[in-house]
Amino acid sequence: MALYRIADINVEYEPRFDMLRERSKKYLIGPSDKVNFKISIKNDDPSKPGDNNSGLSDAECEYIAVGSSFYKGLISFNGLLLHASAVAYENEAYLFSAPCGTGKSTHTSIWQKHFGKDKAVIINDDKPAIRLVNGIPYVYGTPFSGQFDISENISVKLKAITFLHRSDINTIKPMDGSKAIYSFLNQTIKPSEPELKLKAYKTLDTILNSVPVFEMGCNMDEEAAEVAYKAMKEGICNED
Amino acid sequence: MKIKDGYKLCKVKDSSIVIAVDNAVMDFNGLVTLNSTGEFIWSMLEKGEMTDEQVIEAIAKEYNVDKNTASADFYEFADSLKEAGFLE
Known part of the structure; x- marks a missing residue:
């Protein structure tokens, strides 16, 4: 093995x-x-997709x-998957989550273009692991990163999470607490086992109490990276 | 009135979420969150040791409202719990 x-x-x-x-x-x-x-891994796993x-x-x-x-x-192990593209910049991790096809990867590739590929590093392009280390959420790369193998074996402290949707103009605002819970749960796996379920909610509670969550309408202009960064790093939103 | 054993309240950030922790109860779709009043009533119904009358009295006392108001609010909340299938 x-x-x-x-x-x-x-x-x-x-x-x-x-x-x-x-x-x-x-x-x-x-x-x-x-x-x-x-x-x-079973040869004849009946549950295989x-x-x-x-x-x-x-x-x-x-x-x-x-x-x-x-x-x-x-x-x-006090961790949760978030279906997101995770980018590390200035030693902090920024997570962009959305349903498939919204443009998570496109957005983080705009970060790379804007801030430089050597400075903005993709931790995991599709399925980063978030894990609590002494109660502080860190983002980890994993071997599991969707269609393309874009992931690094690194861990970076989580700075903020943004849920994306497409828009003509770039707008960002803080996400309401219960909406953040709902959005997160929609982009992770929900176990059916009672103990795991409680554990997952506990971890989610810690994550949401530790970092800010935003919702952003974004287009594909380079400005999108700057708008997201300003809000997630400095708390400056262009919408209430 | 008593909450089914399979349901528990779980604090996530500022919300109290109802989750199914027992596979015997149906896992409902979507998310049920309670405000602080709902949470207060839920905690009394969880043990199932109080009569409706006692719960109503507790609500009236906690929120400083008359019994009629407390009673109306209580039954309205109880109805939505029943509708969601959370009551025994």
Whole structure:
């Protein structure tokens, strides 16, 4: 079995296909007596997504299945997945979440264009892990980052979260508390097990009490990065 | 009146969210959040040891309103709990 250290958690699994093996490589660690949890990959897993979706290859199914097992396991370690593109800038992490196709990745690529690729680093382009370290939320790269393998094995302190929607002009404002909860829950996995569920809500409570949440209408102009940064870094919004 | 055992209130930031912690109860779609008054009443209905009359008295005392107002508010809230399936 291979051992990986993802989001500072020692996870054991044995990839059968190159896709998962290659993308997990950066996280490989030597043998350790400490295994936090194991993910078993079954040949004939009846729950594999491929059964319902003939468009996916076995390798993609394995990648997705191990990813969702990881994110479910993460909850026990005071962590949560947020479906988002995460960018690190000045040693702080900025998360942009939205439903598929809204332009999360496009927005963080605008940050790279605006602030420079060497300064604005994508931590994970689609599924960053948020984990509480001594009660403080950090954002981690993982091997699971959506269609393109854009992720770094780094952890950066979370600065703020913004939920995006498309708009002709760039507007940003603080998001109301209950709307933030609802938006976050819509972009994460919700376990059905009672203990995990309570744990997930506790982690969410800490995250939302630690960092500000915004909602932003954004276009694809470079100005979008500046508008988002001003609000998330300095609290200056252009809308109430 | 008693809240079903499978439901619990969970504090997230400034909201109290009703969550299903028991697989025996239906996991409802969407999110139910309570304000502080709702939370106050919920906590009394959770144990199921108080009569309606006692709950109404407690509301009247806590919020400094007359019994009729407290009673109307209580039954309105109870109706929405019943509708959502949170009551035994």
